[in-house]
Amino acid sequence: MTLLLLEALGALVLLVFIVWWTMFSGRKNGELPEQVEREKSENADKSDQGPPAGR
Structure with a gap:
């Protein structure tokens, strides 16, 4: 039982670590x-507006 808990802790x-690293x-x-x-x-908001009118 202890081995299973240690294995689960290691996986966690x-x-x-993988989530933190990414x-x-x-x-x-x-x-x-x-x-x-x-x-x-x-800048993202400005690019969402599209080209200016009249062109």
């Missing part, structure tokens, strides 16, 4: 600064 630790592997200091995220969302 591995799962948490969330933060591409970012130097974790999450992006708030200013950068705000600029990205503003």
